[in-house]
Amino acid sequence: MATDRNRQAMRRILLPLLLTLAGAALLYGGGLRAGPYWQVVALTLAMWIALIQSWSIFSGLTGYVSLGHAVAYGLGAYLMATQFRDYPVWVLIPAGGALAGLFALIVAIPVLRIRGPYFVILTFGLAELVKFALLRLETALGASSRLLFGAPGTTTLLAWMVALAAAATLLRHFVGLSRFGRGLIAIREDETAAETLGVPVTRFKVLAFALSAVIPGMVGAVMALRSTYFEVLQVFSPTISFTIVTMAIIGGSGDARGPVLGALFLVGLSELLRGASPQLYLILLGLCLIAFVLFAPNGLSGLLDRRRK
Amino acid sequence: MLDTLLSGQLLFAAAVLGALYALIGLGLNLVYGTMRLLNIAHGDFLMLGAYGAFWWFTLTGISPLIALPLIAAGGAGIGLALYALVFRKQLATGLAPAVIEARSLLLFFGVSVVIQNVTALLFSATPRAYRHLDTVYQIGQTAMTGNRIASLLVALAILGGVLVFLNRTLFGLEIKALIQHREAARIVGINVSRVQIVAIALGFGSAAIAGGLLSMTEQVTPFMGFRFTIAAFVVIIMGGLGNILGGIVAGFLLAVIEIYAVTLFSAEARSILIYGAFVAILLISPQGLLGRARR
Numbered sequence: 001m002a003t004d005r006n007r008q009a010m011r012r013i014l015l016p017l018l019l020t021l022a023g024a025a026l027l028y029g030g031g032l033r034a035g036p037y038w039q040v041v042a043l044t045l046a047m048w049i050a051l052i053q054s055w056s057i058f059s060g061l062t063g064y065v066s067l068g069h070a071v072a073y074g075l076g077a078y079l080m081a082t083q084f085r086d087y088p089v090w091v092l093i094p095a096g097g098a099l100a101g102l103f104a105l106i107v108a109i110p111v112l113r114i115r116g117p118y119f120v121i122l123t124f125g126l127a128e129l130v131k132f133a134l135l136r137l138e139t140a141l142g143a144s145s146r147l148l149f150g151a152p153g154t155t156t157l158l159a160w161m162v163a164l165a166a167a168a169t170l171l172r173h174f175v176g177l178s179r180f181g182r183g184l185i186a187i188r189e190d191e192t193a194a195e196t197l198g199v200p201v202t203r204f205k206v207l208a209f210a211l212s213a214v215i216p217g218m219v220g221a222v223m224a225l226r227s228t229y230f231e232v233l234q235v236f237s238p239t240i241s242f243t244i245v246t247m248a249i250i251g252g253s254g255d256a257r258g259p260v261l262g263a264l265f266l267v268g269l270s271e272l273l274r275g276a277s278p279q280l281y282l283i284l285l286g287l288c289l290i291a292f293v294l295f296a297p298n299g300l301s302g303l304l305d306r307r308r309k
Numbered sequence: 310m311l312d313t314l315l316s317g318q319l320l321f322a323a324a325v326l327g328a329l330y331a332l333i334g335l336g337l338n339l340v341y342g343t344m345r346l347l348n349i350a351h352g353d354f355l356m357l358g359a360y361g362a363f364w365w366f367t368l369t370g371i372s373p374l375i376a377l378p379l380i381a382a383g384g385a386g387i388g389l390a391l392y393a394l395v396f397r398k399q400l401a402t403g404l405a406p407a408v409i410e411a412r413s414l415l416l417f418f419g420v421s422v423v424i425q426n427v428t429a430l431l432f433s434a435t436p437r438a439y440r441h442l443d444t445v446y447q448i449g450q451t452a453m454t455g456n457r458i459a460s461l462l463v464a465l466a467i468l469g470g471v472l473v474f475l476n477r478t479l480f481g482l483e484i485k486a487l488i489q490h491r492e493a494a495r496i497v498g499i500n501v502s503r504v505q506i507v508a509i510a511l512g513f514g515s516a517a518i519a520g521g522l523l524s525m526t527e528q529v530t531p532f533m534g535f536r537f538t539i540a541a542f543v544v545i546i547m548g549g550l551g552n553i554l555g556g557i558v559a560g561f562l563l564a565v566i567e568i569y570a571v572t573l574f575s576a577e578a579r580s581i582l583i584y585g586a587f588v589a590i591l592l593i594s595p596q597g598l599l600g601r602a603r604r
Contacts, residue, residue: 113592114592116410121349121591122592125539125584129588132581242418242422280430283430286422289415289419293419
């Protein structure tokens with residue numbers, strides 16, 4: 001009995017913890033040793049892992065597909081770009097996360113009343129609305145693009161981003177194991193039944209939505225330092241949200257492995273096609289998405305499980 | 310100021326745009342209503358129609374209005390191919406409508422990315438335009454170009470034709486029955502898959518025609534469709550999902566709002582307004598403003 005419990009604790013807590021740390025060390029150490037080109041690849045990979053894991057805390061667990069996570073990313077980047085001269089970076093990165101979380105908390109209450117596909121198109125519409133409203137604000141302020149001088153170098157940013165990716169992975173894993181996570185899964189399976197059984201449906205959904213925006217806000221703040229200039233259309237681009245969803249579908253969002261697999265798959269694909277035209281990459285991306293939805297709706301991690309059985 | 314707002318010029322512009330919005334809303338409504346497929350690639354079929362018209366005119370020099378049946382057939386053909394390859398199996402799985410809606414959204418997103426980028430790869434992302442029927446006619450205080458008049462008349466004719474087809478023919482009534490109640494329609498002996506095929510052909514064909522008409526007055530690019538996808542969604546949600554007549558009214562309403570907003574504020578206000586209307590409508594009444602959705 002005791003050994004059984006130990007083994008279970010080992011499998012659910014210790015092993016994921018060790019695997020995540022090992023993965024993070026590999027990504028950071030490998031990136032450092034392999035030179036500037038691979039540092040950028042490692043940074044990109046860590047960025048997507050952090051974004052998809054966070055997205056999956058809300059959308060993977062509750063089944064409410066959000067197409068609006070670019071807003072969280074963009075708000076973090078916007079805060080960094082506008083305040084970089086006045087505040088230290090270590091204040092602005094957490095502040096970016098807090099801003100994104102707060103924004104998600106505010107919009108969550110009206111938005112989460114809407115279910116199913118309408119929720120998906122609503123989050124998308126909302127993200128575009130925020131984008132164009134901010135664009136108008138920036139035009140009114142006379143700041144069409146902003147430059148950041150004296151940002152930290154790639155190796156520093158890589159360390160931060162890997163830390164964010166590891167944090168997001170562990171958060172996703174442990175939320176999935178918790179009572180809170182079980183409640184979210186119950187919402188995905190049958191919201192009305194979950195409510196009847198005493199799951200505080202609204203509170204859980206709102207909390208998960210806000211929680212899933214925090215790390216993307218921090219990621220956006222770090223990426224603003226990486227690109228050293230800020231433009232609303234680029235940072236709030238719907239492509240970011242779409243890529244998150246595509247990677248999550250391809251990887252599978254049933255557990256914390258899926259997002260890592262999805263990010264590896266797409267970053268690998270884009271590296272392979274580096275010389276080719278960007279259109280070709282996007283065409284393959286679209287075809288992969290169609291193929292996975294049709295033939296493997298649980299993604300790569302679902303395929304792995306099926307083979308094991 | 311009031312003179313400008315009541316001028317025929319703005320009303321004419323709103324009518325031209327409204328007829329196009331009504332047409333693309335109609336196509337989206339037919340596909341959604343009969344199959345619960347959320348086609349977020351709808352605007353990309355409009356884009357394909359616009360390219361069809363552009364190349365037709367550039368290569369043959371003959372008016373694209375003549376080629377509209379051909380363009381419609383092309384759109385319908387691609388739609389039917391997608392149906393056969395991708396969606397027929399999904400619809401036949403007997404999954405819950407909510408699951409089909411969610412999956413179709415992702416599938417059509419994939420389709421949209423593929424269509425846009427194949428087009429960009431083939432024809433480059435450079436905007437293209439041509440001049441056709443751009444004589445200006447002066448009626449009272451209102452100046453109208455020939456291509457806008459033609460666009461309005463053709464769109465109205467097609468809208469009228471489809472309405473007559475849906476309300477006056479047995480087959481059209483079968484489509485409406487399927488939109489209103491799928492199970493009941495099946496029970497009274499309606500051949501569901503045959504109705505779906507016709508709805509697909511009409512829906513995608515009308516999107517391609519809208520694109521052909523639009524290409525006479527606007528630049529054609531591989532990524533132009535997106536704006537119209539969103540507009541089409543605003544229109545059909547405003548009019549009530551599956552409610553054909555409501556959607557047509559909503560199309561003209563959206564165009565009036567859009568044209569007046571651009572005149573009163575600025576061109577940039579257009580996007581804020583369309584997405585603002587979209588979000589507001591979904592939040593206030595996901596069932597539609599002009600009547601309950603027919604489920």
